[in-house]
Amino acid sequence: MAAVAVVMGVLTACLAIPFAGLVGVAAKDVSAGMVDLPESLEAKDLSQKTRIYDVNGNLIASLYDQNRINVPLQSISRPMVKAIVAIEDYRFYDHGALDLRGTLRAFVTNQANGGSVQGGSSITQQMVKQTLLYQAETDEERAAATEETYARKIRELRYAIAFEKNHTKDWILERYLNIAYFGDGAFGVQAAAVHFFSKNAKDLDLLESATLAGLVKNPVGYDPVDNPERAESRRNVVLDRMAQLGVLTEKKAERLKSTPIEETLKIKNSPNGCQQSRAPFFCDYVVNWLLKDPVLGDTAKERRTALKNGGLTIRTTIDLDMQKAADTAVSTYVYPTDQAIGGLAMVEPASGDVRALAQSRPMGKDKAAGQTYLNYVVPKKYGDANGFQAGSTFKVFVLAEAINQGIPLSTSINSPESMQIEDEEFENCDGPYAGDGEGWNVSNSTGSGTFDLYSGTQQSVNTFFAQLETQTGMCKPLELAADMGVKVPLAQKVPSWILGVSDSNPLEIAQAYATFAARGLHCEPRPVTQVLDSRGQTLKDFATECEQVMPGATADAVNDILRGVMEPGGFGQNIAIDKPSAGKTGTNQNNMSVWFAGYTPEIATAAMVAGANQFGEWVSLNGQTVGGGYIAEAFGSTVAGPIWGDAMAAVSAKLDYVDFQAPPGDEIAGVLTGVPDVAGQSVEAATSTLEAAGFTVADGGQVNSEVGEGLVAYTSPTGGTSLSSGDTVTLYTSTGYVPPPPSSGDGGGNGNGNGNGGRGNGGGRGNR
Structure with missing residues (x-):
């Protein structure tokens, strides 16, 4: 009462x-x-779900504690x-x-x-x-x-x-x-x-x-x-x-x-979280990337609350066509329950925009089904997973620095199948490298011979690059690698770093190779372009973060070398697409991980397959059945390469036909250029043509030939031969006279016979 x-x-x-x-x-x-009681109650903003969109405005994920959209x-x-x-x-x-x-x-x-x-x-x-x-x-x-x-x-x-x-x-x-x-x-x-x-x-x-x-x-x-x-x-x-x-x-x-x-009724469920996304690991990367940006709050807790309750609109760089191609390629060659992990990343040169991320193990907690929440294709700070050794994909940092230092591309190095190089022959930033005193016993899986920068790179010759590193030193290539987004841990700054260091990931390698595609312009990977608040007001526009880290001419020369990998005779010839492309294989010791990094001027892609058992321990790929196929011995070109090839072939239609820029002969020492065929031209016209191509012209005198008198009879080397910038091409001028054949018994021949055989093809790239 x-x-x-x-x-x-x-x-x-x-x-x-x-x-x-x-x-x-x-x-x-x-x-x-x-x-x-207080006279009034503060009506705080209602939580709203955050929506994540692809580059074309398609919804790829929603994040929320309460499924709400205020109207x-x-x-x-x-x-x-x-x-x-x-x-x-x-x-x-x-x-x-x-x-x-x-x-x-x-x-x-x-x-x-x-x-x-x-x-x-x-x-x-x-x-x-x-x-x-x-x-x-x-x-x-x-x-x-x-x-x-x-x-x-x-x-x-x-x-x-x-x-x-x-x-x-x-x-x-x-x-x-x-x-x-x-x-x-x-x-x-x-x-x-x-x-x-x-x-x-x-x-x-x-x-x-x-x-x-x-x-x-x-x-x-x-x-x-x-x-x-x-x-x-x-x-x-x-x-x-x-x-x-x-x-x-x-x-x-x-x-x-x-x-x-x-x-x-027409029920439409609203997926929540990255696991239900059309691109789960890209979504996960976006979330972790934004959790480190103070625009969403001063603390990680505030930023996480903003992501789940702030009603944000997040515009990203993912291209769902490329993502589909990446997912299909990876899942075709590596199954979720294989004793291996496959991964792929696509990055756009000159912007750093991340177009696709895919891995063979789906997102989830069912380990028996091969599921995981670890994101193996991005750096550990964004995916919580350790990376993998990237093998010979690291050789390009020494290659680029050698070109920067003016080492001619035609530089020939005798490269035995194995050799011992003493520690002090490698210079680091403080002087001679002080190792354990045992030196580096380096060996090849590709045979021996004499190689130049073209053939040594295209055949990925370990002893060639070990010796090239003694010429460039360790300091500058390591600095260049860091400038290209690949930071080598101090403990791994040893001469053998050029054969790959641990904890590398496909995104890191893809953005580094995108630097070459962009002619030396390095851009930090960018998954997000804009974040809007619940009222549609811009919280932040994420600009590209790019810096020229090498001369464009250096990148042009690297591109010219690496495109040979994709041409007949190269390791990547079987996976080449219908657009100009370049690439590099990577295989680490004991074949525990293999890589293929390749690119066109418009997209850079890195594919990887690494051995990993059900206990999360790294194992060799040799002897494993991966993607339904038995691997006797794993190589980057044969195991990771097909993933790259399928993914790139699927997106090729989205790419314009853009060729790489030829390296300038007047800026890059030893650039290989085909000798123009100037036979039949005047000496003045032939000289002008050859000098314009970057060659030094020498006068070889007159020879008898059917070519008109005073015109060029031939050159040495002959037209079509590949030479380095600055190499000498000798002109032989025709007398316009061909003497009759000698009568029987004559002992002399034509003393002015074709002398072009002696010089030969000094810098050939026949393996391209």
Whole structure:
């Protein structure tokens, strides 16, 4: 009876307040219990799901704690507004914070039913309750927001009066429709409209609106998927109420009620998190990349909250066509449960935009199915996984530095199958390298011979590069590697680093090789271009971070060398695509991981396969069955190469036909250029043509030939031979006379015979 007296006192006090007073005036001295409450309740922003889009604006993932998308009232259909008002608070626009009629009616009903506290709340009071529950941070606060007591009703009334004083009815209704729970994980009317009917809230019709309006009273009990009969009955109650209030005719209500609720549903689930994304490991990379950016908050916790509740729009660089190609290629050659991990990354040169990331082990916790949450294709700080040794893909750093230092591309080095090189022959940044005194015993898997920078690189000759490193030193190639995004740990800065260091990953290698494709312009990998807040305002535009780390001419020379790998005779000839491309293989010791890094001027791709057993231990690929095929001995060209080839062939149609720029003979020492065929030209014209091609011209004198007198009879070397920039081409001028053959018995021959054989092809690249 005491409780009843308190409520009656409150109601009496409310009745004493002028009708409009509850709209514009705070409830002063309504009850002693209300005096202790704050005069108003802060309505914090509602959590909204974050959406991640690909480069073409396609949704690839959503992140949320609550599936909600806030919409303004004008973006909610009028039938929906009318339905919710009709069933929840039909006099909403006529009364103040408290609907006295409804409260008194509910009070009498509650007393007749044993004193339960149900019903009678206005939309404003319901919005207050939802706000208190949403903003509760402790179990006690959550319990207080939902307890069935008059004390809770009094609190809600106090705050409702303040809301009515400080906000319009439309603002209150808008917040109510956005905060309300509609069941099956859908918070707010927009998420509910999409989930149950696959449409936006602004497009809801009468039947759909009545269904949703009926759900807020009991979202679980009236769930149209699990409880279609109860949901349909509740929907019909709403339609009857709308007819009773004159919102629609009774005839129309009866016609609408005849439609089974199942016929109106078009369920569309809203995937949550990266695991359900169309590109799970790219999504995971984006999340971890943004978690390190202070634009989303000062702490990791604040940034994570912003990602899951901030309603952000994240525009990324992924191309779903390229992602599909990457996924298909990797999954074709490496199966999830193989004792191996396959991975691939695609990066756009001159921007660093990450176009695709794929790996053979799917995202998930089922280890028996080969699933994992470790992202093996990105650096450890973004994927939590250790990397793999990248083998001979690292040789390009010494190659590029050798060109920077002016070492001619035609430089020939005798490279035995194995050799011992003393530590002191390698210079680091502080002087001679001080190793363990045992030197480096380096050997080849590609035989022996004499190689220049073209053939030594194309055949990936270890002893050639070990000796080349003694010429360049270790310091500058290591610095260049760092400038290209590959930082070698201090402990691994030893002469053999050029055969690959541990903890490398496909993204790192792809962005490094993209530097060559971009003619020496290195760009940091960029997965995100823009982040917008929940209001569509730009939080941050992520600009490209690029720096010229080598002369364009140096990159041109590297490209010219590496394109030979893709041409007949090169290790990559069987995976070459229909666009100009260049590449490099990588195979580490014991064949535990193999690589193929290749690129066109428009896209750089690195593919990798590494041996790994079910215990997470690295193992040799030799003797393994991977992708359904047995591997006797693993090499970059035969195991990783086909992944690269399939992926690049699939995206080739998206690429323009762009060729690499030829290395300039006047800037790069030893650039190999084909000798122009100038036979039959005047000496002046031939000299001009040869010098323009970068050659030094010498006069070889006259020779007898059928070519016109005074014209060039031939050159040495002959036209088509590949020479280095600055090499000498000798011109032989025709006398225009061919002597008759000697008569029988003559002992002499033509002393001026074709002398071009002696010089030979000094810098040949026959293996291209």
